[in-house]
Amino acid sequence: MSIIIDPEIRILPEDHRIYVLHPGRGKLFYNDFIASNSVFLDLPGIQFESAPLEDSEAVRNRIRMARRISGWIRSGGRDGERPSRNPEEYAVMNPSPNPPKVLHAIIDLYGEARPGDLIVVPGRGYNSTVWIGEFVGDFDPEFKVSTTRYPFEPIPARRVAWLPAALAKSQFNRRLVRLMQNRQAIIQVSREEDRREIYNIAYGDYVWGDTSGNLIKVTHDEIDLYDLNKAVDLTNYFASQYIALKDGRLGEFLGLGFHEAIERFYDKRYFGGVNVEIHSPGYFGRPMKVALLAGYVSAMLALSGAGVTAQEAADLQVQNSANSNRSFCDEQLEADLRETMEMYANLHLWEDIICPRREATKNTVGLRTGVVVKKQGRIAD
Numbered sequence: 001m002s003i004i005i006d007p008e009i010r011i012l013p014e015d016h017r018i019y020v021l022h023p024g025r026g027k028l029f030y031n032d033f034i035a036s037n038s039v040f041l042d043l044p045g046i047q048f049e050s051a052p053l054e055d056s057e058a059v060r061n062r063i064r065m066a067r068r069i070s071g072w073i074r075s076g077g078r079d080g081e082r083p084s085r086n087p088e089e090y091a092v093m094n095p096s097p098n099p100p101k102v103l104h105a106i107i108d109l110y111g112e113a114r115p116g117d118l119i120v121v122p123g124r125g126y127n128s129t130v131w132i133g134e135f136v137g138d139f140d141p142e143f144k145v146s147t148t149r150y151p152f153e154p155i156p157a158r159r160v161a162w163l164p165a166a167l168a169k170s171q172f173n174r175r176l177v178r179l180m181q182n183r184q185a186i187i188q189v190s191r192e193e194d195r196r197e198i199y200n201i202a203y204g205d206y207v208w209g210d211t212s213g214n215l216i217k218v219t220h221d222e223i224d225l226y227d228l229n230k231a232v233d234l235t236n237y238f239a240s241q242y243i244a245l246k247d248g249r250l251g252e253f254l255g256l257g258f259h260e261a262i263e264r265f266y267d268k269r270y271f272g273g274v275n276v277e278i279h280s281p282g283y284f285g286r287p288m289k290v291a292l293l294a295g296y297v298s299a300m301l302a303l304s305g306a307g308v309t310a311q312e313a314a315d316l317q318v319q320n321s322a323n324s325n326r327s328f329c330d331e332q333l334e335a336d337l338r339e340t341m342e343m344y345a346n347l348h349l350w351e352d353i354i355c356p357r358r359e360a361t362k363n364t365v366g367l368r369t370g371v372v373v374k375k376q377g378r379i380a381d
Contacts, residue, residue, distance in 0.1 A: 003308055003316040004374040005337065009212075009295045010203040010322045011329055017117040018189040018198055019108065020179055024149075027124040032147045034131060039119055039160055040145060041105055041185060044153035045069040045085060051139040053111040055099045057091065063100055064090035069153060105185040109158060110139050118202060119160055120189070122180035127168050130180065132202045133160035165202045173197060196272070200285035203322070204370040205298050207329055212294035213287045216301070219366030223282075227364035232284070233262065234357055234367075238300040240265040242293050245336060250343050258353060295333050300340070302371035304358035309351070310344035312375070313337070321372075 023029040024042045033039050043066035052059055068083040068090070084090075113119070113135050121131045136159040144154035169180055176194050179187060189195055196213055199206045204215040216235060218228065237258060244253035244265045253261050272287035288294045303313055318334035320326070344350040361367035 006372040008370045009205040012208045014209040020120045036145045038157035040155045040157035044150040051111045061087040061090045133162040214294035215285045217368045231361040238297045298369040306373040313341040
């Protein structure tokens with residue numbers, strides 16, 4: 001009987017980037033970004049024949065032209081004062097040795113941001129929605145958008161696929177909130193803790209370099225702390241189980257009582273801090289210092305709650321829909337899960353202890369992961 005596990009775990013390259021882009025003064029282009037599935041800078045009428053990657057007089061002339069057009073439109077756009085659309089007419093005799101600030105934003109957005117990099121767009125207020133999207137494709141000089149402010153002045157833009165991960169600005173950590181309130185046009189998120197928080201929100205489970213993270217949801221409207229602690233215990237159990245598996249001591253681990261197994265094998269060195277949203281419904285996200293640990297924990301939570309026997313799961317397959325190609329991570333996760341479930345198949349522990357505990361977390365706090373379990377072509381409950 002075939003069991004298919006779809007971990008939906010996003011595997012990110014080590015040089016993956018995250019940008020925060022401010023949608024213009026007063027968040028003017030916020031709605032334009034979402035409606036057009038794209039992002040751009042406040043540079044009406046500007047054009048690039050190719051992705052701009054460095055400072056040049058030609059680029060500076062185009063910036064001067066765009067600023068003149070923008071100022072003209074803001075002042076009423078009288079026909080007699082219509083600015084020239086020839087960038088060469090904006091050349092200056094003695095250009096500044098220092099590049100204009102917007103040049104860095106141009107290079108970041110149109111030149112260096114790559115397909116799959118994340119773009120974070122904050123709204124105006126503290127409780128406004130923050131959108132997170134992925135860049136789609138390389139910069140295309142032919143792709144331009146018209147905006148509410150500049151309906152007749154197309155602006156070069158980058159295509160974006162918005163993710164179903166929008167949150168209020170107030171739900172991010174204080175450092176990220178300050179970053180979102182910074183008036184700089186575009187900022188690259190560099191701190192590891194901030195990147196992990198955004199990855200958790202954007203993808204749930206992910207692998208980034210040799211580390212990972214997962215996002216576990218608690219979906220009931222009213223949650224008791226006692227019940228939540230029991231749910232956390234189960235995630236700690238599966239994390240400790242992975243540590244025992246990799247240490248070649250899985251048999252010893254499964255021979256212990258539930259809490260004794262956690263006490264003996266849980267190791268704080270494998271984990272980072274926990275990101276918790278306490279409002280019901282909410283979530284807890286956890287960075288992990290081993291690439292496959294997050295996916296393993298989420299998969300075990302999904303399997304134990306799917307009505308699957310240990311014998312059925314001993315020959316499971318991993319098919320990760322979050323990535324186009326099957327990776328080494330997918331193959332290793334499949335091998336780890338199979339080895340684990342083969343061991344469970346020789347015990348009553350799975351049916352007598354683990355699955356009932358998992359069922360309790362569903363009933364009391366609505367514990368969920370993003371992992372999908374399919375059984376005989378059907379999605380398991």
